[in-house]
Amino acid sequence: MKKWIVYGLLGLLSLGSLGQAQGVRSLGMGGVTLPGPGSAWANPAYASFPNTFEREGFRVPLGLLRLLPLFPDTSPFLYFADPEAFRQGFDLLSFYDQLTHLDSFLINPARSPDEVVFRVSAGGLSITDGQGRSLVPTFQVGNNPGKPTSLVPSPYIPLTLDLGPGLRLSFGPFLGTQGLWVQPSPELQRALEGDLEACKTTTPSPCALTGQGAFAQGLSLALDFSTPVGEVPGLGKVYVGTRGEGFYGLGYLEAQTSARPVFDGDGNLTGASYQVRYFLSYPEFLESNLGLGGGGQGYGFRVDLGAAVEGESWAFGVGVRNLLGLSEWRGVEVTLEDGEETGRQPATRRGEIFAPEFFMNGAYRLPPEVAPLLLAADLRFGAVAPAGHLGLEYYGLEPTILRAGLGYEGGFRLGVGAGWNLESFSLDLALTTHEAPLVGGPVFGLALAVGF
């Protein structure tokens, strides 16, 4: 039974990753998001925008191949088929890297070090790899998980109803992490590089390793409206859009763990202390089944706005997600100190009303007599880790198209790609790169899309 639960969770996580996957054209252009209906999630004005710049076939989730037992480093299913081979070959870091990049087959997924060295002495501790390089655990995905947000994950396979020109209603279940974050304090980073004195400046010690995560599930209902509002002389055709999205929560877990060293009066390391705090919420009617004390309620609502302009050979858009938002979860908050429960009380967690996420993107097709080039860029900032991309597409060799780009998403990434547009068939390939989590270094991947 347990294994089926694991399978199910992995499957759902995979779907979540797919839902957020970028197109192969985009990957080939360094991850840039092109103006068009495919980016309506970030700018509702694009829902009625013409599909001039976006054009792509079906993304083949090549990364799923690496979850097959054929690839022992990234397949957790090998555990059930051959536990010994799993113990010898599985790499949790490689698995995580592939799972979060299911749209591409990773050629060299991030690999855990062959050796991790813990040096323990009265003066401190250090963690290095076999070559003496310091291993400082740091990691972040998604939003800051310290607070709930009305920016819930996109629903899976939503039911969508067209209610009239530009007006759509969609409904579906959502499930996913709202953010995951592991960070050593700056003092701990210095200590892991050998300066233990940095940990002794105050009591409790400023050296701390903190991990936070938030997970939400529920049902989402969204109403989208987008429409062209006319031509602006000298500019182009203007589109505006808005989205109102509400959710009813079925479960929310937010947890924070921190560990910090403890010193005696002489400055000798004597141990470490741990603090764990978690908040759990689910509907009251589930309390009799779950019995964890988290029975309560969760709901939220948010408003997104966007505008986009289509010129003769260019397009540009600005979207604001969560311009106004409300999210509230009622449940129980539990705190633990060094493994002992020290507090348990009913609690309410509220997200910020104004925590907007801004998204700007644009594309420009140069006049053919100048160069057969398409340039594109995007930028995301606000209540999200800042990210930006620049990409270009060369179509002077049609039906072959060449692409390249550069992006920043916590680390730099490069993309190189090619496409073939034939009369009844199209194929897009991209060689992608991203920085390996935790251990650093470039990871290369292959992505594929086909269209008929």
Added chain:
Amino acid sequence: MKRALLFFGLALGLAACSGHTVHRVEVDLLSFVPEADRSGELVGLGELRIPDDPAGQPVPVPGAEALLDGRIAFEAALENTGTTPATLDLEVRMAPEGDTDLYDGSGGDLQVAQQSLTLGPGEKGTLRLNHELRPGDPAFDLVKGGNFRIGARLTLSGDQVSYTLTQGEVVLRLKLFNLIPNP
């Protein structure tokens, strides 16, 4: 030290978890001996214990069931400053967590390694112990229990010897993926 190891164990779990990753834990035992006690004079039938406590130094090893192998190393630089020949004996002893005296031959303590050296008057020398922990070794089984005590004793039979402790180290290699049970 147990919590300190657990604290860094958390970091370890995040940094590296794979079937090919070997975790090497190096414990610098000498650093736990106060600086002033790392050198001095032994006189007559004197002895020096490292650490001074007969219960030794407790060493907790989270995940010790995954132990592959290890090494215990001690080293002392010696000089016979007396007028007669001196015989020095260095031994490393280990015991289960509950033993209160590593040197009384009861409670499960055992001699892991031993080395002797005789120095003439004015002569210098080095006593070096390097014991490999391998399956089948009783000391290996002690470490694999997860919590053990370790200590070393330098014994003089002679007139007067000056000593400087230069190394005291336990190195353990573990493969944590071996702890994963069958489905």
